[in-house]
Each structure stands twice: as structure tokens, then as C-alpha cells.
Amino acid sequence: MTERIDEVMEICLLAGKLMLESGGETYRVEDTMTRIAASFGMSRSHGYVTPTAIIFSIEGTDSTRLIRISDRSTDLAKVAVVNDISRRISRGELTLEEARKELEEVRRAPMSYPLWQQTAAAALASACFASLIGGGMVHFFPSLFSGGVAFWCFEMVHRFVKIRFFAEFFAAFVAGGLVLLMVQAGFGGDIGKMIIGSVLPLVPGLAITNAVRDLMAGHLIAGLSRGAEAFLTAFAIGTGIAFVLSIR
Incomplete structure (x- = not known):
């Protein structure tokens, strides 16, 4: 169970980091992370986002994570892709491993335009x-x-x-x-x-x-x-x- 919680938190934080680094609004980032956690059976999650940091925790567990955002740019295409992945997760179309794989592909993808x-x-x-x-x-x-x-x-x-x-x-x-x-x-x-x-x-x-x-x-x-x-x-x-x- 602990291992699954850690995996869910890593996916939530990766999605939030990608959106925040690409110019997404903080409330959108918080909502996306909460929806992803709820889709994997962890409805009592809490996220606190600022332009330079993300704090995420799941209620009833000892897991709380903090990541720093050191570089921000404007790539709304990545925001849209991550948002689409979160909605597919909410519909039950992606497993944990599939979601991680797609988010990693988004992370490695270059800017939309040279x-x-x-x-x-x-x-x-x-x-x-x-x-x-x-x-x-x-x-x-x-x-x-x-x-x-x-x-x-x-x-x-x-x-x-x-x-x-x-x-x-x-x-x-x-x-x-x-x-x-x-x-x-x-x-x-x-x-x-x-x-x-x-x-x-x-x-x-x-x-x-x-x-x-x-x-x-x-x-x-x-x-x-x-x-x-x-x-x-x-x-x-x-x-x-x-x-x-x-x-x-």
C-alpha cells in the first residue's frame, strides 16, 4: 500500500511540475493533482502550489512531498497535454504505469516550436x-x-x-x-x-x-x-x- 501511495504522489507531482513549469495557473495545478489522486482511490489529498514550489500530501498517511520549481517558461501545449492525460486518468483509461510513461514523454519533449x-x-x-x-x-x-x-x-x-x-x-x-x-x-x-x-x-x-x-x-x-x-x-x-x- 505504501508503495502505491508513493507512486500516486510521484505521478501527481510530475503532472503538477510540468504544468507549473509550462505556464499553468496555480489553481489548475492543484485541481489536476487532486483529481489524479482521487482517480487512483485517494480522495483526501491536499496540494499547495506557489509559482516556485509544490507541496502535496495525502491525508491519513505520513507522505508529504515538496518540490522546487526553478525554471518557468511558456508552453501551453504541454499544459493542454497534461490536462488531457489527467482527464483520461479520471475516466479510468490509464493505469499508474501508463500515466507515468505518458507524463515522462511530455517531460522529455522539447519546446513546441524551435x-x-x-x-x-x-x-x-x-x-x-x-x-x-x-x-x-x-x-x-x-x-x-x-x-x-x-x-x-x-x-x-x-x-x-x-x-x-x-x-x-x-x-x-x-x-x-x-x-x-x-x-x-x-x-x-x-x-x-x-x-x-x-x-x-x-x-x-x-x-x-x-x-x-x-x-x-x-x-x-x-x-x-x-x-x-x-x-x-x-x-x-x-x-x-x-x-x-x-x-x-
Whole structure:
């Protein structure tokens, strides 16, 4: 019996870790772990989730586990896959071993899209947004270039420096610097609209959304911490742009 409890807890924690690392909300993570435990006959389980840690226990046993979450990214495809696995477990379609195998496959799977595709999407989003806010086609290609380079720089710096603040600051600095250089060279027009479009892919939209949803769900600590993370990201972007403009 003890061995089975340990196996269930490991599956619950693995599912929760995958969802939290991929950008899932804390209340969704808690609900998923509780549902998986209940599906394997352990209805009295408790999970406490913050953006950096998961605590999970099963009532009536001596088993309590804590795992740290050190790296978080955005991969909503993994969140959807883990959510689908938990629902199949709830319907009784997967055994313990099958569930573990599928979750391990999700864990080993690479990001949904390679870096070049993410960079291309970020560049296109920057160009389109700069055009939509009144810049027109004259700002499309300069914003396409500066937004793509800024996003690529963010990903590269973040791989070597795990503090996101510095990666976001550097990416915003690069975006602002490229915009100024292109305007001085005669490409583009409105500096403000081009800078706004270039830094759009760096804006913490998912963090802000999750912070609000966690607060509305009653997860005050998680909501406030995610909100603080979003604020620091916005501050880093603003600081990078302000630094460029100050040395203009």
C-alpha cells in the first residue's frame, strides 16, 4: 500500500511540475493533482502550489512531498497535454504505469516550436502591432527587424544568465538601440510606435493574466508573486528603453 501511495504522489507531482513549469495557473495545478489522486482511490489529498514550489500530501498517511520549481517558461501545449492525460486518468483509461510513461514523454519533449520559429513569430507580431497602432507600412519592416533581433537576444541571454531581469533589460536596450539607428539611417518614422511594436513580444501578458486569475480564485500568495514578477518584467523593459533614450 505504501508503495502505491508513493507512486500516486510521484505521478501527481510530475503532472503538477510540468504544468507549473509550462505556464499553468496555480489553481489548475492543484485541481489536476487532486483529481489524479482521487482517480487512483485517494480522495483526501491536499496540494499547495506557489509559482516556485509544490507541496502535496495525502491525508491519513505520513507522505508529504515538496518540490522546487526553478525554471518557468511558456508552453501551453504541454499544459493542454497534461490536462488531457489527467482527464483520461479520471475516466479510468490509464493505469499508474501508463500515466507515468505518458507524463515522462511530455517531460522529455522539447519546446513546441524551435527558436527560429519563435523569433520569426515575435518579429511578425512586432511589425504588425507597430503598423496597427498607426505606424502604417513604413514601420513594418524596421519593427520586424528590431523586434526579431530583440527577442532572439532575450532568449540567448536568458540561456546564460538565469535572471530574467537582465535578459529583458538587454533585449529592450537592443530593441531601442536598433530603432534609433534605423531612424537615423532614414528607415521608419515615429520612434515611439516602432519601439512599442519592437518590445511587444517581451511584455508579460501571460504572467499578468495568471496573476489576475489566481487572485480571483483566492490564491493570494501566488497571484501577488506572479503580479510582482510581471511588474519586474515591465520595469526591466522600461528601464532598457529609458537607458537608450537617455544616451540618444
